[in-house]
Amino acid sequence: MDKLQRNERVSALIKILCDSPGKIFTLGYFAEMFGSAKSTISEDIDIAGNTLKRFELGNIETIPGAAGGVRLMPFLGRGRVHEVLHSLCGELSKSERILPGDYIYMLDIICDPERISKIARIFAGHFFSQGVDYVVTVETKGIPLAFETAKHLNVPLVIVRHYNEATDGSSVNINYVSGSSKKIQTMVLSLKALRRKSRLLFIDDFMKGGGTAKGILELAKEFDCEVAGIGVLIETARPQKKLVDNYFSLLTLNEVNEAKDLIDIKPSISWV
Amino acid sequence: MDKLQRNERVSALIKILCDSPGKIFTLGYFAEMFGSAKSTISEDIDIAGNTLKRFELGNIETIPGAAGGVRLMPFLGRGRVHEVLHSLCGELSKSERILPGDYIYMLDIICDPERISKIARIFAGHFFSQGVDYVVTVETKGIPLAFETAKHLNVPLVIVRHYNEATDGSSVNINYVSGSSKKIQTMVLSLKALRRKSRLLFIDDFMKGGGTAKGILELAKEFDCEVAGIGVLIETARPQKKLVDNYFSLLTLNEVNEAKDLIDIKPSISWV
Numbered sequence: 001m002d003k004l005q006r007n008e009r010v011s012a013l014i015k016i017l018c019d020s021p022g023k024i025f026t027l028g029y030f031a032e033m034f035g036s037a038k039s040t041i042s043e044d045i046d047i048a049g050n051t052l053k054r055f056e057l058g059n060i061e062t063i064p065g066a067a068g069g070v071r072l073m074p075f076l077g078r079g080r081v082h083e084v085l086h087s088l089c090g091e092l093s094k095s096e097r098i099l100p101g102d103y104i105y106m107l108d109i110i111c112d113p114e115r116i117s118k119i120a121r122i123f124a125g126h127f128f129s130q131g132v133d134y135v136v137t138v139e140t141k142g143i144p145l146a147f148e149t150a151k152h153l154n155v156p157l158v159i160v161r162h163y164n165e166a167t168d169g170s171s172v173n174i175n176y177v178s179g180s181s182k183k184i185q186t187m188v189l190s191l192k193a194l195r196r197k198s199r200l201l202f203i204d205d206f207m208k209g210g211g212t213a214k215g216i217l218e219l220a221k222e223f224d225c226e227v228a229g230i231g232v233l234i235e236t237a238r239p240q241k242k243l244v245d246n247y248f249s250l251l252t253l254n255e256v257n258e259a260k261d262l263i264d265i266k267p268s269i270s271w272v
Numbered sequence: 273m274d275k276l277q278r279n280e281r282v283s284a285l286i287k288i289l290c291d292s293p294g295k296i297f298t299l300g301y302f303a304e305m306f307g308s309a310k311s312t313i314s315e316d317i318d319i320a321g322n323t324l325k326r327f328e329l330g331n332i333e334t335i336p337g338a339a340g341g342v343r344l345m346p347f348l349g350r351g352r353v354h355e356v357l358h359s360l361c362g363e364l365s366k367s368e369r370i371l372p373g374d375y376i377y378m379l380d381i382i383c384d385p386e387r388i389s390k391i392a393r394i395f396a397g398h399f400f401s402q403g404v405d406y407v408v409t410v411e412t413k414g415i416p417l418a419f420e421t422a423k424h425l426n427v428p429l430v431i432v433r434h435y436n437e438a439t440d441g442s443s444v445n446i447n448y449v450s451g452s453s454k455k456i457q458t459m460v461l462s463l464k465a466l467r468r469k470s471r472l473l474f475i476d477d478f479m480k481g482g483g484t485a486k487g488i489l490e491l492a493k494e495f496d497c498e499v500a501g502i503g504v505l506i507e508t509a510r511p512q513k514k515l516v517d518n519y520f521s522l523l524t525l526n527e528v529n530e531a532k533d534l535i536d537i538k539p540s541i542s543w544v
Contacts, residue, residue, distance in 0.1 A: 004323075007279040007316075011286055011323040015330055018290035020386055033327070044279075051276075051283040055305070058287055099441045107440065107462060111431060113423035114292055140411045140431060141439075147416040151385035159383060159412060167413075168379065169371045190379060 009034050009041070010048045017060065017072040022124075022154025026069040045070050056080060074124030074152040078271070084118045085250060085267040092234075092251070095261045102256040104263060110141050110205050110233070119250065120148035123203060123231045126248055127153070130228040133198035134158050138187065138212055145233060146203040153201070160219065161188045172222050179209015179243045187215050189223070199228040207232040207249065210242030217244065235268065281306050281313070282320045289332065289344040294396075294426025298341040317342050328352060346396030346424040350543070356390045357522060357539040364506075364523070367533045374528040376535060382413050382477050382505070391522065392420035395475060395503045398520055399425070402500040405470035406430050408492075410459060410484055417505060418475040425473070432491065433460045444494050451481015451515045459487050461495070471500040479504040479521065482514030489516065507540065 013030060027038040027045075034041070049060035056077025062070050076084070088109070097105045109115060123145075132153060137146035138160045150157040164171050168190040175184050194200075202216045213230050220227050230247035237254045254264040276284075285302055299310045299317075306313070321332035328349025334342050348356070360381070369377045381387060395417075404425060409418035410432045422429040436443050440462040447456050466472075474488045485502050492499050502519035509526045526536040 007282050007319055008323040008326075010279050010283050011320045012327050012329060014283055014286045015290060015324055015327075018287060019329070019389070023386070047279055048283045051280040052287055054280075055284050055287075057284060057291070099438065101438050103439050103441075105439070105441050105462070105464060107431070107465060108428065111419070111422075111429040113419065113426070113429065114295070116419075117291070117423065140415070140433065143412070143415045144419040144429065147383070147385065147388075147419060150383075151389065154385070156380065157383040157385065157416065159379070161412065166371065166373050167375050167377070169375075169377050190377070192377060193379060 004034050004036065006044060006047070009036065009044045013041075013044055014048055014052075017070070020154070021072045021074065021152045024063060024067075024069040024071045029069070071154075074121050074128050076118060076121040076125060080118070081122055081269070082272050084115070084122070085269070085272050088115070088119075088251060089265050089267065092265050093263045095263060097263060098256060098258050098261070100258070102258055104253070104256055106205075106234075107141070111144055113144075116144050116148050119233060120145055120152055122250065123149045123201075123248075124152035127201050127229045127231060130201065131199060132201040132228050134194060134225075135201045135203055136160060136216060137203050138162075138216070141206070142204040142233075145205060149201070149203050149231070158189070158193050158200075160216070162186060164188045172219070174215060174219050174222065176215030176218060177211055179211030179214070179239070185211075185215075187219055189219060194223045194225055196224040198223075198225045200225050201229045201231065202227055203231045205233045207235045207242065207247065209239055210244045210247070213247060214243040234265070276306050276308070278316060278319070281308065281316045285313075285316055286320055286324075289342070292426070293344045293424045294346065296335060296339075296341040296343045301341070343426075346393055346400050348390060348393040348397060352390070353394055353541070354544050356387070356394070357541070357544050360387070360391075360523060361537050361539065364537050365535045367535060369535060370528060370530050370533070372530070374530055376525070376528055378477075378506075379413070383416055385416075388416050388420050391505060392417055392424055394522065395421045395473075395520075396424035399473050399501045399503060402473065403471060404473040404500050406466060406472050408432060408472045408474050408488060409476055410434075410488070413478070414476040414505075417477060421473070421475050421503070430461070430465050430472075432488070434458060436460045444491070446487060446491050446494060448487030448490060449483055451483030451486070451511070457483075457487075459491055461491060466495045466497055468496040470495075470497045472497050473501045473503065474499055475503045477505045479507045479514065479519065481511055482516045482519075485519065486515040506537070 030041045031038045052058040059073040059075040135150035136158045170191045232249045234251045235249040249268045252268045302313045324330040331345040331347040407422035408430045442463045504521045506523045507521040521540045524540045
């Protein structure tokens with residue numbers, strides 16, 4: 001193989017880090033791949049990392065020691081967070097999204113890969129320091145966002161279901177009360193799905209009363225796991241008191257009013 | 273801003289292309305961002321593209337003309353496809369995955385972000401030339417794979433559901449017959465979900481009789497859309513005759529036998 005130039009090495013290096021966000025690669029891995037000294041790779045990483053930081057594109061972390069290496073950290077610069085959330089509010093405020101019963105149509109938003117990828121990077125950056133082992137969601141609408149968050153945190157996704165299926169194997173059922181409608185619902189999770197003593201991040205698209213999140217806290221107990229974080233894309237302003245205390249929401253839905261042709265939604269984060 | 277060096281420009285450029293796979297960026301976009309001439313950017317792109325090709329990491333396409341630019345094409349090199357599919361077969365063949373009724377436990381696989389991302393790149397690469405407008409899946413287990421495939425094709429995902437919800441708005445229901453169990457099931461899709469005359473790619477994790485895929489063909493008709501491709505992660509060897517003719521499967525499940533403690537699964541693609 002011809003000797004690689006620095007700009008060739010950084011091209012390959014960044015692509016590899018992007019393909020597996022959060023995964024640790026040793027310097028030796030790149031040294032062998034490129035036929036270069038580890039000191040050279042180390043300089044390559046500095047250049048790549050500084051450039052990503054300069055353009056608010058990402059953050060490459062160097063982990064020292066024998067098990068060390070480099071990884072792409074989940075990150076979205078403040079300017080981009082501002083842009084993403086205000087663009088979402090603009091899109092979600094369109095009155096044609098109002099559905100009967102003062103619901104909002106948002107299936108297109110929660111299935112839009114580019115938007116979801118950016119939102120997931122906000123969640124992954126926020127919860128990274130919690131050291132979570134799994135991202136958990138309840139089917140169906142939060143799955144794309146939860147999957148993408150899990151990807152940026154380099155942990156598996158776990159999907160909690162409403163009904164048991166033969167392909168789940170033996171499972172745990174819990175009943176929980178919806179926070180808003182007060183209806184009793186069921187959550188089902190395969191016994192194989194979680195290692196005991198794990199730390200979970202619950203991600204969902206929407207929180208009204210917080211009943212689903214509370215159900216996840218109960219379910220976690222049955223698996224001897226801990227919920228280390230709760231992230232929701234949209235929370236409703238009412239009821240103000242949710243069934244869970246600590247959660248991180250990106251947008252607050254103040255009002256949907258079909259009669260007034262109005263949707264009032266704002267970023268929840270104070271600095272946005 | 274200091275003048276950027278080539279290795280800094282290619283670092284930022286590759287990260288931007290990776291963050292939005294399939295999306296077209298103009299040379300002018302990068303020229304403005306980096307304060308460089310378009311001819312310089314064009315050389316940067318050549319270097320980045322040649323390096324990705326050399327390491328089988330990806331494929332940067334240059335689109336000529338006024339609406340032109342560059343984009344990261346969905347791609348996984350043949351060597352990597354081989355590695356991904358054989359690793360999957362190894363993992364799925366483990367006899368502890370056998371569930372009562374000769375089912376396989378595979379929830380961990382279909383929720384593993386790194387594996388799913390690679391599998392999605394195989395599908396996206398295979399179907400890219402079909403010019404699809406949407407990736408469609410039926411809830412629940414195929415959602416991560418379908419979402420990731422949509423991301424690499426730079427098109428929206430559409431999730432077909434089994435029950436109508438208030439947040440879907442007005443919807444179309446169709447009944448279809450499961451190919452294996454012959455049970456009648458329902459598919460529901462919001463009327464807002466698809467533009468008429470679109471081309472759809474149906475992605476699912478599993479195909480036995482092909483009833484779900486046939487249901488999607490029926491549903492597409494109701495929306496005046498066309499199914500341009502069907503991709504499934506695993507098909508069963510029996511029944512050999514499925515309810516749909518043209519589909520692309522990655523793995524073939526020949527046998528699950530609890531009594532013999534055996535799972536026999538092989539890549540479906542001849543050259544793997």
